[in-house]
Amino acid sequence: MSIYIEEVNKGNWREIAALEVTENQKDFMESVSFCLAESFIEQLTTSLGLYDDNQPVGYAMTGFYFDEKRSIWFDRFMIDRRFQGQGYANQFIPLIEKYIIENYDVQIIRLSFVPGNNPAEQLYKRHGFVRTGQHDSEGEIIMEKHL
Numbered sequence: 001m002s003i004y005i006e007e008v009n010k011g012n013w014r015e016i017a018a019l020e021v022t023e024n025q026k027d028f029m030e031s032v033s034f035c036l037a038e039s040f041i042e043q044l045t046t047s048l049g050l051y052d053d054n055q056p057v058g059y060a061m062t063g064f065y066f067d068e069k070r071s072i073w074f075d076r077f078m079i080d081r082r083f084q085g086q087g088y089a090n091q092f093i094p095l096i097e098k099y100i101i102e103n104y105d106v107q108i109i110r111l112s113f114v115p116g117n118n119p120a121e122q123l124y125k126r127h128g129f130v131r132t133g134q135h136d137s138e139g140e141i142i143m144e145k146h147l
Contacts, residue, residue, distance in 0.1 A: 002052065002053045003050070003051065003052045003057075003088070003091055003092065003095065004051050004095070005048050005049070005050060005051070005060075005092070005095050005096065005099055006048070006049045006051060007046055007047070007048060007049070008036060008039075008046075008047035008048065008049050012049050012056070013036060013047075015049070015056045016032060016036065016047070016049045016056055016059055017032055017033045017036055018032075018056075019032045019056060019057075019058065019059050019078065019080040020032070020080060020081055021078050021079075021080075021081055022081045022084065025078075025081075027114065028113070028114045028117045028120065029076060029078055029114075030076065032059045032076075032078070035047065035059065035061055035076045039061060039063070044063050044064055045061045045062060045063025045064065045073075045075065046061065046062050046063055046103075047059065047060075047061050048060045048061065048062065048096065048099065050079070050088070050092050050095075052083075052088070056080070057079060057080055057082075057083040057088055058077070058078055058079040058080060058083070058088060058089075058092060059076065059077075059078050060074065060075070060076060060077045060078075060092070060096050061073075061074075061075040061076040061077075062074055062075065062096070062099070062100055062103075062104075063075070065104055065106070069107075069108065070105060070106050070107040070108065071106060071107065071108035071109070071110055071144075072100055072104050072106050072108075072109060072110070073109075073110050073111065074096055074097075074100065074109050074110070074111045075111060075112070077089070077092075077093075077096070077111070079092075089123055090123070090126070090127075093123075093124075093127045094127070097109065097127075097145075101147065106147065107146060107147055108144050108145070108146055108147070109129075109144065109145045109147065110132075110142060110143070110144045111124060111129060111142070111143055111144070112135075112136045112138075112140035112141060112142045112143070113140055113141055113143070114140055114141075115139070115140070115141055121141070121143070124143050125143075127145070128145045129143040129144060129145045130143060130144065130145070131143050132144055
């Protein structure tokens with residue numbers, strides 16, 4: 001495997017927009033197309049394509065950087081349904097953290113997950129994220145990692 005991250009741009013947005021989660025995961029995240037549109041319109045986030053040997057296998061979003069708190073959101077993380085169960089999530093989280101550290105002056109990375117999405121919570125715990133006891137405006141459980 002030769003995995004890497006590439007910011008979504010004019011050349012790759014269509015292949016990233018085509019990524020999908022499994023049917024039973026659709027309640028846990030907006031579609032990638034919606035995320036790309038939100039990122040483009042609000043311009044507060046950066047959309048990231050997750051690749052293995054030039055094959056798009058996933059998507060993530062970073063943004064909503066808060067200078068005074070030196071915190072940022074790692075958001076909308078997904079691996080395409082065709083590539084799940086192959087270890088990609090565990091491999092990409094450290095790469096996304098590295099991308100964040102290289103592009104932002106941060107001390108805290110925050111994320112959220114839909115209550116009941118236990119696999120997501122366990123994945124994030126393995127990578128050092130802990131619950132904050134807070135929920136976001138959508139009722140999702142917030143976790144964070146101090147660097």
